[in-house]
Amino acid sequence: MHAGTGTTHDAHDVHDHIHPAPEGFIRKYVFSLDHKVIGFQYFFTGVFLLLIAGSFAELVRLQLTKPEGAIMSHNAYNEMFTMHGTAMVWMVLIPLVTGAIGNFVMPLQIGARDVAFPWLNMASFWILPVAALILFSSMLFGGPHAGWTEYPPISLADGTAGALWCMAIFVIGISSTMTGLNFMVTVMKMRAPGMTWTRMPLFVWATFATALMNMIATVALSAAVGALFLAHVFNVPFFDAARGGSPVLFEHMFWFYSHPAVYIFIIPAFGVISEVLPTFARKPIFGYKMIAFSSMAISILAFTVWAHHMFPSGLAPWLQLPFMILTYAIGIPTGIKVFSWMATLWGGRIHYTTAMLYAMGFLITFTFGGITGIFLASVPVDLHMHGTYFVVGHFHYVVAGGAVMGFLAAIPYWYPKATGRLMSERIGQLSFWLFFWGLNGTFLPMHWLGLEGMPRRYASYIDFAKANPDAQFWNQFETVASFLMVASFALLVFNLLWSIKHGKIAGINPWGARTLEWTISSPPPYYNFKKLPHVYGRPYDFDQPLPYANTDNELDQYPEYGKVLMPIPTPAPVGAGA
Amino acid sequence: MAQTQSPNPKVVRVKGLGRGFWPVTALLTVLSLACAWYFLFGSIDWIMPGASQPVADRASDVDGLFKFMAVFGTAILIYVAGYVIYFGIEFRARPTDPPDLVGVPIHDSPKLELWWTILPTLLLAALTALSINVWYKIQFGVGAPALTMEVVGHQFYFEYRYPGLKTSVFSKTEPMHLPAGVPVRILITSADVIHQFWVPEIRLKQAAVPGLVQNLNYTPLRPGTYDIACSEYCGSDHSLMQGQLIIEPVAAFNKWLDNKEKAAATAGGTVNLANGSAAAGKATYSQKCAACHSDPPAPFDQKLVGPGLLHITDDPAHPALVTGKPPTPANIADILQNGFTGPIGTMPNRQANALSDKDVADLVAYLVSLK
Numbered sequence: 009m010h011a012g013t014g015t016t017h018d019a020h021d022v023h024d025h026i027h028p029a030p031e032g033f034i035r036k037y038v039f040s041l042d043h044k045v046i047g048f049q050y051f052f053t054g055v056f057l058l059l060i061a062g063s064f065a066e067l068v069r070l071q072l073t074k075p076e077g078a079i080m081s082h083n084a085y086n087e088m089f090t091m092h093g094t095a096m097v098w099m100v101l102i103p104l105v106t107g108a109i110g111n112f113v114m115p116l117q118i119g120a121r122d123v124a125f126p127w128l129n130m131a132s133f134w135i136l137p138v139a140a141l142i143l144f145s146s147m148l149f150g151g152p153h154a155g156w157t158e159y160p161p162i163s164l165a166d167g168t169a170g171a172l173w174c175m176a177i178f179v180i181g182i183s184s185t186m187t188g189l190n191f192m193v194t195v196m197k198m199r200a201p202g203m204t205w206t207r208m209p210l211f212v213w214a215t216f217a218t219a220l221m222n223m224i225a226t227v228a229l230s231a232a233v234g235a236l237f238l239a240h241v242f243n244v245p246f247f248d249a250a251r252g253g254s255p256v257l258f259e260h261m262f263w264f265y266s267h268p269a270v271y272i273f274i275i276p277a278f279g280v281i282s283e284v285l286p287t288f289a290r291k292p293i294f295g296y297k298m299i300a301f302s303s304m305a306i307s308i309l310a311f312t313v314w315a316h317h318m319f320p321s322g323l324a325p326w327l328q329l330p331f332m333i334l335t336y337a338i339g340i341p342t343g344i345k346v347f348s349w350m351a352t353l354w355g356g357r358i359h360y361t362t363a364m365l366y367a368m369g370f371l372i373t374f375t376f377g378g379i380t381g382i383f384l385a386s387v388p389v390d391l392h393m394h395g396t397y398f399v400v401g402h403f404h405y406v407v408a409g410g411a412v413m414g415f416l417a418a419i420p421y422w423y424p425k426a427t428g429r430l431m432s433e434r435i436g437q438l439s440f441w442l443f444f445w446g447l448n449g450t451f452l453p454m455h456w457l458g459l460e461g462m463p464r465r466y467a468s469y470i471d472f473a474k475a476n477p478d479a480q481f482w483n484q485f486e487t488v489a490s491f492l493m494v495a496s497f498a499l500l501v502f503n504l505l506w507s508i509k510h511g512k513i514a515g516i517n518p519w520g521a522r523t524l525e526w527t528i529s530s531p532p533p534y535y536n537f538k539k540l541p542h543v544y545g546r547p548y549d550f551d552q553p554l555p556y557a558n559t560d561n562e563l564d565q566y567p568e569y570g571k572v573l574m575p576i577p578t579p580a581p582v583g584a585g586a
Numbered sequence: 587m588a589q590t591q592s593p594n595p596k597v598v599r600v601k602g603l604g605r606g607f608w609p610v611t612a613l614l615t616v617l618s619l620a621c622a623w624y625f626l627f628g629s630i631d632w633i634m635p636g637a638s639q640p641v642a643d644r645a646s647d648v649d650g651l652f653k654f655m656a657v658f659g660t661a662i663l664i665y666v667a668g669y670v671i672y673f674g675i676e677f678r679a680r681p682t683d684p685p686d687l688v689g690v691p692i693h694d695s696p697k698l699e700l701w702w703t704i705l706p707t708l709l710l711a712a713l714t715a716l717s718i719n720v721w722y723k724i725q726f727g728v729g730a731p732a733l734t735m736e737v738v739g740h741q742f743y744f745e746y747r748y749p750g751l752k753t754s755v756f757s758k759t760e761p762m763h764l765p766a767g768v769p770v771r772i773l774i775t776s777a778d779v780i781h782q783f784w785v786p787e788i789r790l791k792q793a794a795v796p797g798l799v800q801n802l803n804y805t806p807l808r809p810g811t812y813d814i815a816c817s818e819y820c821g822s823d824h825s826l827m828q829g830q831l832i833i834e835p836v837a838a839f840n841k842w843l844d845n846k847e848k849a850a851a852t853a854g855g856t857v858n859l860a861n862g863s864a865a866a867g868k869a870t871y872s873q874k875c876a877a878c879h880s881d882p883p884a885p886f887d888q889k890l891v892g893p894g895l896l897h898i899t900d901d902p903a904h905p906a907l908v909t910g911k912p913p914t915p916a917n918i919a920d921i922l923q924n925g926f927t928g929p930i931g932t933m934p935n936r937q938a939n940a941l942s943d944k945d946v947a948d949l950v951a952y953l954v955s956l957k
Contacts, residue, residue: 162819291688295693375662391789
């Protein structure tokens with residue numbers, strides 16, 4: 009917090025100074041530096057882009073209802089799966105789990121009034137719409153076609169569209185790096201007095217582990233897409249074998265980022281699950297330290313496994329072994345987490361809210377995705393599975409069954425804190441069951457289709473369908489199931505809008521949860537905490553009194569505090585970001 | 587749900603590990619064993635094609651590893667999902683609960699945590715040993731190859747080169763052949779972008795990377811016809827980059843190779859260009875050349891994959907063909923027949939493009955007519 013110019017009313021709380029709350033729609037919701045409002049901005053942008061990228065996925069699924077391709081040309085199909093993957097990874101998932109949920113929740117949970125660098129935070133957000141505009145404008149130039157991985161040399165055939173793709177990813181990478189740095193400093197320096205590392209809520213641990221990866225790994229991605237951009241525009245032969253370059257070089261640089269990227273969006277979901285499970289099982293999280301440290305272990309190991317994406321792609325044979333063993337090793341901390349969550353349910357008193365259903369669904373679908381990951385880590389088995397539909401099934405179980413499930417658990421859990429009203433449980437639980445069965449119906453058959461011989465990124469599968477008569481049935485089955493997920497998202501959007509007006513009033517703590525954000529009013533005031541709370545215990549002891557002091561949020565009770573200094577809203581970061 | 591914190595919340599009482607814990611555990615164990623039995627002794631051909639009768643020696647090794655992981659992976663999934671569902675039912679909140687009832691306040695159990703760290707570690711250590719064993723067989727376990735051949739990836743076909751055969755075999759027009767029962771080495775590279783050479787029944791795949799020669803070593807075992815697929819995205823018609831592999835007894839393979847050699851020796855003669863029809867050539871051009879060359883033909887610099895072919899015989903900026911030879915009908919026919927590889931790119935030969943003698947004559951007549 010800034011050492012401001014206001015009058016000090018209390019010698020012990022030099023942090024508390026004067027500034028009025030921002031007024032007017034523009035200052036409050038557009039040019040706000042408030043981490044909560046920036047979280048909303050990320051949320052609306054991310055969900056909007058999710059609906060676009062999701063509709064691309066539906067076009068992809070519709071195309072595959074016939075072996076020869078049902079609705080579009082090969083080129084259009086290739087563009088659709090490329091845009092789906094790119095938008096989902098960089099414009100939807102990372103902004104939603106770190107930008108939206110991380111921004112809104114993390115500072116509240118550590119008892120801070122904002123992130124360490126609000127100005128930087130706002131600039132990070134405003135990069136997102138710019139990057140999304142650049143990415144989608146590439147479709148006006150023919151669109152990128154080479155998949156979200158954009159391997160050269162084939163991606164170099166995309167011309168201007170490929171160069172725009174590189175620009176969009178480079179730009180969003182800057183945003184990720186800045187957010188990582190910002191959250192890192194916030195968690196390290198701005199925790200409330202008494203909140204030691206092992207008293208932090210697990211979502212904060214997850215945000216911290218994610219910030220570490222965001223800050224370090226994204227630079228490698230920038231180098232990769234920067235080099236690819238130069239290859240596009242200036243014909244620099246980084247990746248041209250005929251002129252001394254190497255196409256495999258790009259794959260190394262790309263996966264050095266993109267493997268940690270998977271953890272960048274799964275670890276915040278781990279954090280959400282670790283909050284939701286103890287709250288609704290009404291008992292302490294099982295193995296707090298193991299869950300917290302395994303997040304850190306995963307974020308460090310994540311940097312050592314990238315070449316498992318490249319076993320048959322030109323990796324020296326002896327190099328395959330260390331990457332295989334390290335990838336197996338990452339299964340150990342992940343297993344510890346899953347077993348600890350499972351044990352958290354034991355002996356609990358489980359309340360079935362929408363958030364809890366998503367968290368328990370997550371335990372099943374994410375475990376499945378984790379186990380198929382071990383199959384792919386094994387070099388000999390990967391030589392069969394690499395590049396097939398099995399891989400598509402695996403990572404959708406991890407991403408949709410893991411990261412998106414976690415995100416969908418976070419929405420009903422923190423919606424009352426953000427808006428002051430509860431979401432409709434009836435609509436929420438219906439949308440959970442639609443999503444759960446839609447997800448399994450869409451992605452489970454992909455596993456055997458892949459093993460039988462269906463490669464990924466196929467706009468048609470004529471020969472494969474001839475050899476495997478059930479191929480068309482399962483593809484149609486997946487398409488039908490995928491529309492259950494569409495219905496689920498339609499209900500979610502309806503629920504989000506309907507509940508703003510018609511939801512039940514939430515009060516300060518509708519769930520009986522125990523982290524700091526549930527000690528202040530819903531929605532929280534713009535400065536979050538009138539007085540900085542003091543923490544003297546662990547967050548999940550449901551049989552104990554709350555371990556906080558100084559949490560009384562009644563403004564009028566402490567007239568001596570006056571108003572609280574917050575940064576003045578300014579449009580400047582918009583320019584900086586854009 | 588409790589909205590406020592009660593000063594002395596009531597703690598739920600659990601007998602033992604919960605009602606029905608051991609019967610549920612027994613049920614999950616039986617389920618896991620049933621799945622294990624299925625993977626080990628049942629027919630899994632429907633997910634792993636050719637599992638019961640291996641098509642190549644390495645296929646059974648890979649399948650063995652797959653079964654090991656399937657057995658333990660399924661068991662882990664059954665226990666996790668089973669306990670989540672069981673705990674969810676057994677420990678659900680009841681309408682009769684007092685509002686401040688909380689769960690058992692345990693934070694951890696070092697013994698339990700030690701076990702669920704050690705057991706997966708041991709399991710993964712065993713898996714590592716098995717994986718390395720199969721990996722070693724794949725890399726070094728094949729004897730001196732009886733046949734070393736080359737596969738070159740092109741957009742969007744595979745080119746197969748056999749020793750002693752002057753012309754290549756192309757996946758668009760002909761299947762690849764391999765002898766059964768002897769070790770083969772397949773060297774794999776690419777002429778343009780990255781492809782992948784995959785025969786699902788053989789299990790192994792390898793990328794065709796420009797500038798890099800990789801290899802696959804195995805002994806084909808079971809004669810038959812199998813599909814070949816490109817499994818790395820390589821452009822618009824990636825999904826049409828398919829081929830077939832015929833594995834046949836050594837004698838049949840040698841006979842096929844001999845016939846190919848003889849055919850190559852008698853072919854390759856000059857085509858009689860005198861009867862070429864420019865009108866027929868125009869139709870053939872649209873059908874067979876337009877994927878890579880502008881149609882209608884454009885000036886040289888308007889390149890698609892290959893250069894524009896307008897004024898091929900009278901372009902002052904390009905007095906010679908890409909082969910460096912003067913643009914005579916015979917030299918144009920030479921490119922059409924034998925293909926061309928140079929800095930500008932690669933053009934497949936007549937076998938790859940499936941051009942008959944008449945097609946060549948018609949195309950030459952058409953191209954010469956474009957003055």
